[in-house]
Amino acid sequence: MSESKLPDNGYICDRCAQKHGGRWPPDHVATMHAGTCCICHKPRAVTNIGDWDWPDGKPRGMRD
Numbered sequence: 001m002s003e004s005k006l007p008d009n010g011y012i013c014d015r016c017a018q019k020h021g022g023r024w025p026p027d028h029v030a031t032m033h034a035g036t037c038c039i040c041h042k043p044r045a046v047t048n049i050g051d052w053d054w055p056d057g058k059p060r061g062m063r064d
Contacts, residue, residue, distance in 0.1 A: 006054065009061045010038030011046035022052035 006012075006020060016039035030051040037044050050061020 007038055010049050011035050012049045013037040013044035013046050016040050017052050021055040025053050
C-alpha cells in the first residue's frame with residue numbers, strides 16, 4: 001500500500017504508520033488507545049491516522 005492509498009480516517013499503529021512513511025510531528029501529543037489498526041487489522045496501540053505527517057502532505061483524520 002502506498003501512502004496515497006492510506007485511508008482518510010481511522011486508527012493506525014506505529015509500525016504501519018512508519019512502514020508507510022508516516023512521521024510523528026515534533027512536540028505533537030496525542031492519545032493512544034488499544035484498538036485495531038486500519039492497515040494490518042491487528043489489535044495494537046493505535047492513534048488517529050491524522051496524528052501523523054505523511055509524505056504526500058495530505059491531511060488525514062483530525063488533528064487539534
